[in-house]
Each structure stands twice: as C-alpha cells, then as structure tokens.
Amino acid sequence: MKKIIWITGASSGFGMATALKLLKKTEHIICVSARRVHLLDILVKEGALAFPMDVGNPEEIKETHQMIEKKVGIVDAVLVNAGYGIYGPIEAVPGSEMRRQFEVNVFGAVETIRAVLPSMRQRRKGRIVITSSSAAHISSAGMGYYAATKHSIKAIGTALRQEVKNLGVEVVMVEPGVVKTSFGETAFNRNHMEDGGADYSEQMENMKAFMMRAFNRAPEMTKTRDIMYDALLNSRVKSVYRTTRGSLSLNLAGKLLSANIYDNIVGFGVRKLK
Structure with missing residues (x-):
C-alpha cells in the first residue's frame, strides 16, 4: 500500500537525501517542502510533489498541510527536518537572528507536528520522525542558541512520544x-563569531577553526539518511537513533561529567584540535 510521506527541509542535506532514496527505492507518494523552491526541482524530476513553504511561518x-491533504491525501509519515544553525557569543548574536x-x-x-497530528489521531496511526542532534545533550561557547533549539526539540519530542503513545x-x-552536509557551510555563512569584540x-x-575541521573530517551522510x-x-x-559515534559519546559526556570537567575538556579539545 502506498504511503503519503511529507518531508520538510527537503532542499538539501538529510531531507533531500532521504527523499531521493524514497523516490528511487519505493512507490510511496513523497511530498517535499522547503523555502528555497528552485532546489526542489531535483526531487520533482524524480517524481516528488513539491509544496513550497517557509517553516518559520x-x-x-497550516496552509501547506491543508493543500497536501486536499490534493494528495492524509499524511502517513512526516520527517520534521527543516532547520539551520547560527553561531556566535550569546551577547553578540542579533535578537532578530536569535528569534x-x-x-x-x-x-x-x-x-x-501540530498540523499532522489531528488526522493521525483520528485514524489511530501515523509516524512522526524528528531530526534532532547530538547538540540536544551538550553545548559549547559559540553554539548556545543552536544547541538551545535542539535541547528544546528533545524535550518536545520526548513529551510528545508519551502523549501519543496510546x-x-x-x-x-x-x-x-557532525555529518558532512551543506549544514556547516550554511551555518558559517550565518555566523556571528567575529561580532563579539576583543573579549x-x-x-x-x-x-x-575547530568546528570547520570537524565538518571537513565528518563522515558522509549515508548512514543517517x-x-x-x-x-x-x-x-x-x-x-x-544516534547515527554517529560522536553523537553517542557526546550524549554520555553530557550525562556523566560534572560541569567543571565538561567545560575544561571542551576548552582543551578546542584549543588542541583547532
């Protein structure tokens, strides 16, 4: 039976890679959304149905989900994948960028998630897959806001899992x-690491320098896809699912180490491996 699968953030990275594999390996109906509409053309040529959307709106x-239900049908599974990163000191990142x-x-x-849930609850079936990050468990200087969003996603996903389990x-x-995608390049185009002044x-x-090296040495996205x-x-x-060795070790570090030891290890590692 064909499923209707909706993927947000499908214009690059994990979203595009997962959509392409679904299109090539299955007969399911793949609906893809992203703000950068022209980048969805690759998926449309493979048979995807494009529904342009700014996930920040x-x-x-709501309108995009309603359109999918009207034109295609009720969503069986959704990959909640849209996201990006900004880096910089807590003090320096502009309020508009933070928001x-x-x-x-x-x-x-x-x-x-709130858009797809009513129909899923009514049918008593559905699957919500959320792209989180190892940053849901740790944080470090310069990535406070990005890590905060992933901590939030972990908390929301955990509560949601319990709420809809039955x-x-x-x-x-x-x-x-850290995985080799365009995420790192996009993040550093949006970074504010040079805006904080001498301090x-x-x-x-x-x-x-440490993060650029990490992205350059990161594994390909195949396993995560x-x-x-x-x-x-x-x-x-x-x-x-924790898809890289780094995600497992960071999760353990965040749980097991005291705050002082964690801070010292991160600081030492950044200085040594930059």
Whole structure:
C-alpha cells in the first residue's frame, strides 16, 4: 500500500537525501517542502510533489498541510527536518537572528507536528520522525542558541512520544553528530563569531577553526539518511537513533561529567584540535 510521506527541509542535506532514496527505492507518494523552491526541482524530476513553504511561518505550514491533504491525501509519515544553525557569543548574536533560529528550528517543527497530528489521531496511526542532534545533550561557547533549539526539540519530542503513545502515533527522534552536509557551510555563512569584540575573539576564533575541521573530517551522510529512511518505513522502530559515534559519546559526556570537567575538556579539545 502506498504511503503519503511529507518531508520538510527537503532542499538539501538529510531531507533531500532521504527523499531521493524514497523516490528511487519505493512507490510511496513523497511530498517535499522547503523555502528555497528552485532546489526542489531535483526531487520533482524524480517524481516528488513539491509544496513550497517557509517553516518559520506558522500560517504557511497550516496552509501547506491543508493543500497536501486536499490534493494528495492524509499524511502517513512526516520527517520534521527543516532547520539551520547560527553561531556566535550569546551577547553578540542579533535578537532578530536569535528569534529566527527558534522560529525555524523549534516553533516550525512544532507547527508541522501540530498540523499532522489531528488526522493521525483520528485514524489511530501515523509516524512522526524528528531530526534532532547530538547538540540536544551538550553545548559549547559559540553554539548556545543552536544547541538551545535542539535541547528544546528533545524535550518536545520526548513529551510528545508519551502523549501519543496510546493513540497509534509513533514518534522517532534521529540524533546525528557532525555529518558532512551543506549544514556547516550554511551555518558559517550565518555566523556571528567575529561580532563579539576583543573579549570573545580568541575563543570564537578557536571554536570556528575547530568546528570547520570537524565538518571537513565528518563522515558522509549515508548512514543517517538510511536510518531516516528506515525510521519512516520500518514496521518496528526505536524511539531514538544516534547515527554517529560522536553523537553517542557526546550524549554520555553530557550525562556523566560534572560541569567543571565538561567545560575544561571542551576548552582543551578546542584549543588542541583547532
């Protein structure tokens, strides 16, 4: 039986990769959304149905979901994937950028979930797959706002999983560590690491160099893509998938280490490996 699968943030990275695999390996109906409409053409040529949407606009999310239900049918599974990162000192990131980070990464994800839930509850079936991050468990200088959005997503996803467990709706969170996608390049185009003045300059310079090196040495996205594919389709799934070795170790570090030890290890690692 064909399923209707909706993927947000499908114009690049995990969203596009997962959509392409679904289009090539299955006969399911794949609906894709993103703000950068022209980048969805690659998926449309493979058979996807494009529904352009700015995930930072709650009304657009509602309208897009209504359009999908009207033109295609009720969504069986959704990959809540849209998101991006900004970096910089807590003091230096402009308020408008800070708010936009939450509007996309948190509120956009929530509105997407809230759009599909009524139909899923009514049918007593459905699956919500949420792209989270190892940053849901840790944070560091320069990535406070991005990590805060992922901490929020973890809390929301955990509560949601418990709320709909007996309603036939499954919630899955996928937590990659650093993976080689366009995410890093996009993030550093939006970074504010040089905006904090002399008091922050050395620390931010070290962190930026460290993170650039991490992205350059990161594994390909294949494993994470395959896990997202399985999370959308498999009959039995885990509640949480950690897709890289780094995501598992960071999760443990965040839980087991004291705050002082954690801060010292992060600071030492950044200075040594930048």
